[in-house]
Amino acid sequence: MEELIAYFEQLDPVTAALLATIFTWLLTAAGASLVFLFKKMNRKLFDGMLGFTGGVMVAASFWSLLAPGIEMSPGEGFEKTVPPLVGFGMGALFLFGLDKILPHLHVNFKMNETEGIKTPWHKSVLLTLAITLHNIPEGLAVGVLFGAAGAGLEGASIGGAVALAIGIGLQNFPEGFAVAMPLRGQGMSRWKSFNFGQLSAIVEPFAAVLGAWAVMTFEPILPYALSFAAGAMIFVVVEEVVPESQKGNFTDIPTMGFILGFMVMMTLDVGLG
Template structure:
């Protein structure tokens, strides 16, 4: 692992963000590829993985984004937390707006419960867009953190950025599966299911490169950008991931998955920072 960290230290931060999110995209594709091997999806396991995703995202929001964002903000007392409040609020409002505009359908919900503007788009596209909505703040968070390291901000470390990429990659694996398998049950070919599953994460490299470039170009925005990504991720967890994981009788399993995801992400962030 130390060799990976040293490698990322030696390359351009934008390139590092791109490579890290290609890794997370690859794990999404790996999860989607299970559609070639499995005929069905165990609901208890699936709900546990959704809970795991939520736990990783909440832990990453605090340990990798909010805490460093507050630490590197100027001032003392209430003044020090103002950038975090502003950034966090704007991030949540950004995903709130996308949630109202972008047509999508959550994985465990009925087709009549689709959200966003009304559209005649096929359910397969709506399911893919729902997971894509998860991935925008994740890619942005990775890019912003790598950009912060380059800008020399205290609290932003390569180890922390790598830990965030690993954590997000781990929870992307079940997300790819979460798109592919329901589509298979609708009768789509395995290749189409795989393609929809892996395409849900294509926004991560794009968001990461934009995030890294933005904080390197406009250094004062870094505390705001870190907390923006945190606000966006927390909104996704509360509005989408947790409700999706609580739709069946396996609520205890999804809750334990959440706890496990939180602990793993916390351990990665503290251990590699």
């Protein structure tokens, strides 16, 4: 692991963010590739993986994003909370707006529960767009943290950025699975199901490069940018991931998955950051 961190330390932040999110995208593709082995998904396992995803995202939002954002903020007392509060609120509002506009369908929901602008788009497209919503703040978070570490700002480190990328990658595996398997179950070919599953994460490298470039170019926005990514991720967890995981009859399983995901991400961030 030390060699991996040393390798990323030699790269410029934008390149590091790009490579890290290509890794997270590849893990999404790995999850989607399970469609070549199975036609149906075990609902207990699926709900547990959704819970794990939520736990990773919540832990990453605090340990990797909000805490460094607060530490980097100027001032003392309540003044120090202003950038994180503003950024966090803006991130949540940004995803709220996307959620209302972008047509999408969550994995465990029926076609009449489609969200966003009404369209005649096929269920496969709507499912892919739902997971894509998850991935925008995740890619942005990785990019912003690499940018912060590259700028040498206190509270940010390459180790922490690598830990975040690993955590995001781990929870991307079930996200690829979450798109591909329902499509396969509806009769779509294995290859098409896989393609839709892996495409849901293709937005992450773009968001990461944008985030890293922005904070390197406009360094004063860094506390806002970190908190923005945190707010967007928390919105996704509360509005999408947790409700999806609780739609079945196995609510204890996603709850324990959430706890496990939180513990894993906290350990990665503290251990590597």
